[in-house]
Amino acid sequence: AQKVTQAQTEISVVEKEDVTLDCVYETRDTTYYLFWYKQPPSGELVFLIRRNSFDEQNEISGRYSWNFQKSTSSFNFTITASQVVDSAVYFCALSEGDSNYQLIWGAGTKLIIKP
Amino acid sequence: DADVTQTPRNRITKTGKRIMLECSQTKGHDRMYWYRQDPGLGLRLIYYSFDVKDINKGEISDGYSVSRQAQAKFSLSLESAIPNQTALYFCATRRGRNTEAFFGQGTRLTVV
Numbered sequence: 001a002q003k004v005t006q007a008q009t010e011i012s013v014v015e016k017e018d019v020t021l022d023c024v025y026e027t028r029d030t031t032y033y034l035f036w037y038k039q040p041p042s043g044e045l046v047f048l049i050r051r052n053s054f055d056e057q058n059e060i061s062g063r064y065s066w067n068f069q070k071s072t073s074s075f076n077f078t079i080t081a082s083q084v085v086d087s088a089v090y091f092c093a094l095s096e097g098d099s100n101y102q103l104i105w106g107a108g109t110k111l112i113i114k115p
Numbered sequence: 116d117a118d119v120t121q122t123p124r125n126r127i128t129k130t131g132k133r134i135m136l137e138c139s140q141t142k143g144h145d146r147m148y149w150y151r152q153d154p155g156l157g158l159r160l161i162y163y164s165f166d167v168k169d170i171n172k173g174e175i176s177d178g179y180s181v182s183r184q185a186q187a188k189f190s191l192s193l194e195s196a197i198p199n200q201t202a203l204y205f206c207a208t209r210r211g212r213n214t215e216a217f218f219g220q221g222t223r224l225t226v227v
Contacts (some may be wrong), residue, residue, distance in 0.1 A: 004157075009155070044221065047216070047217070050215050052213070102163070103158075105158045107156060
């Protein structure tokens with residue numbers, strides 16, 4: 001069955017520390033897409049990245065980086081030198097054919113960055 | 116102006132009342148979605164629509180109905196609200212089946 005697991009319910013770190021948010025997915029499809037979204041305290045959902053299953057190259061965008069590993073079915077998100085503004089709930093999601101391409105969401109990880 | 120607009124942003128209603136949440140978008144996307152967010156549960160799909168004549172139930176459609184009035188408008192109704200429908204509701208659009216979703220700012224609904 002299709003599933004996305006974000007095992008870390010809440011993470012708290014001190015500003016400037018690096019932090020990694022884990023995302024593990026399950027799918028039988030060979031073609032699928034993975035996403036990360038950020039939900040700051042204001043409540044809106046902000047798209048961060050989309051990755052397809054054929055592209056395992058790691059992605060870096062400023063202080064954000066993503067590590068996609070098909071061998072472990074993981075798509076982890078790292079924030080380098082965290083800042084207070086990074087405090088948010090982060091969601092990982094999966095889209096694939098068996099679920100009619102609906103987005104399957106993880107439960108989210110609440111990230112608290114302390115000054 | 117936001118690409119995906121939800122109204123109202125906040126609403127308190129009484130048990131048994133009918134309530135409609137509205138969503139409009141300027142992105143020109145055919146695919147529109149209604150999600151519900153509860154703490155610790157992520158987002159759950161209520162209904163989705165691929166065009167004006169195509170409406171589909173999601174995983175938690177019971178107690179909800181929708182109307183796709185135009186390509187740009189997709190409304191969600193609670194026919195008889197109950198307290199366990201208290202949640203944050205999001206409307207979203209997608210350009211294609213594997214593309215990212217764009218979300219409205221959410222409607223916080225409280226049923227008392």
